[in-house]
Amino acid sequence: MxxxxxxxxxxxxxxxxxxxxxxxxxxxxxxxxxxxxxxxxxxxxxxxxxxxxxxxxxxxxxxxxxxxxxxxxxxxxxxxxxFGFQFQGSALFDSMTVEENIGLALRENTNLSNKEIKKIVAEKLEIVGLPGIEDLMPADLSGGMKKRVALARSLATNxxxxxxxxxxxxxxxxxxxxxxxxxxxxxxxxxxxxxxxxxxxxxxxxxxxxxxxxxxxxxxxxxxxxxxxxxxxxxxxxxxxxxxxxxxxxx
Ligand SMILES: Nc1ncnc2c1ncn2[C@@H]1O[C@H](COP(=O)(O)OP(=O)(O)OP(=O)(O)O)[C@@H](O)[C@H]1O
Ligand SMILES: [Mg+2]
Structure with a gap:
């Protein structure tokens, strides 16, 4: 091993x-x-x-x-x-949309275009079973959804x-x-x-x-x-x- x-x-x-x-x-x-x-x-x-x-x-x-x-x-x-890291309690940024939350690390640490980032965010949301919720705010989500969005965020950088x-x-x-x-x-x-x-x-x-x-x-x-x-x-x-x-x- x-x-x-x-x-x-x-x-x-x-x-x-x-x-x-x-x-x-x-x-x-x-x-x-x-x-x-x-x-x-x-x-x-x-x-x-x-x-x-x-x-x-x-x-x-x-x-x-x-x-x-x-x-x-x-x-x-x-x-x-x-690394992907899911903080205790999910810790999404309340003032950012779901898409902005998930795409944050990509926007800050890569040279990917907006279009490419959007595509990756959509993919990750699909993986966690929440397709199409890019424009929602964290306050619109249930506890379980927040956790899953946080998971999607931790997956963003593969x-x-x-x-x-x-x-x-x-x-x-x-x-x-x-x-x-x-x-x-x-x-x-x-x-x-x-x-x-x-x-x-x-x-x-x-x-x-x-x-x-x-x-x-x-x-x-x-x-x-x-x-x-x-x-x-x-x-x-x-x-x-x-x-x-x-x-x-x-x-
Ligand atoms: N930045 C910090 N400054 C001072 N003390 C801290 C800091 N971070 C953690 N501690 C202390 O270290 C100890 C361990 O904290 P930690 O958060 O790792 O516990 P935990 O095992 O994750 O607990 P829980 O299961 O409740 O999440 C605690 O006593 C905590 O108060
Ligand atoms: Mg802890």
């Missing part, structure tokens, strides 16, 4: 708070890695470190063999075009690696399943590598090739979803029972 991401001894603190205390994690090309862990344990911070939005205090993040921690801004931008931060949180079960299916299909059809942060145990079972559980600043568990579910480790059992209860109360 070819490694596409390798994280070595990654540390990050905010003030007195040591959030990541030495994270080691590898993602193979084409795999879907799901990251789980309690609220506030550092999952979003880890994703932001992986695309260089924030800097670690120590450690390395190799993307296809290049340590992005050592790159300057310009080099980092270039690496970042390999990324090789897509990071999703809680893509199904707050959605109803049917929409959650749709999004799961969608992520799975992308990874199978377009062979993208995916990292998905979720609180949704159904998502874990449905789409993960591997699961990593972040706990106390480190990767506490790494393995197949089945191994996670069969684990007798008390911290994992506790976490799963809390998460599953919450999921069941929603589904």
């Amino acid at each position: 070819e490694k596409i991401i390798e994280i070595v001894n990654l540390k990050k603190r905010f003030g007195d708070k040591e959030v990541l205390k030495g994270v080691n994690l590898t993602v193979n090309k084409g795999d879907t890695l799901v990251i789980i862990g309690s609220s506030g344990c550092g999952k979003s911070v880890l994703l932001k470190l992986i695309i260089g939005l924030i800097e670690p205090d120590e450690g390395s993040i190799f993307i296809e063999g290049v340590d992005i921690v050592k790159l300057n801004k310009k080099e980092l931008y270039k690496i970042r075009t390999k 990324p090789q690696i897509i990071l999703y931060d809680e893509p199904t949180t707050g959605l109803d079960p049917i929409m959650s399943n749709n999004i799961d299916e969608f992520i799975k299909e992308l990874s199978e059809r377009l062979k993208v590598t995916s990292i998905v942060v979720t609180h949704d145990i159904f998502t874990v079972l449905h789409i993960a090739d591997y699961v990593a559980m972040l706990y106390d600043g480190r990767i506490y568990f790494y393995g197949k979803p089945k191994e996670l579910m069969n684990s007798k480790d008390s911290i994992i059992v506790e976490f799963l029972s809390r998460t599953t209860q919450r999921n069941l109360s929603r589904r």
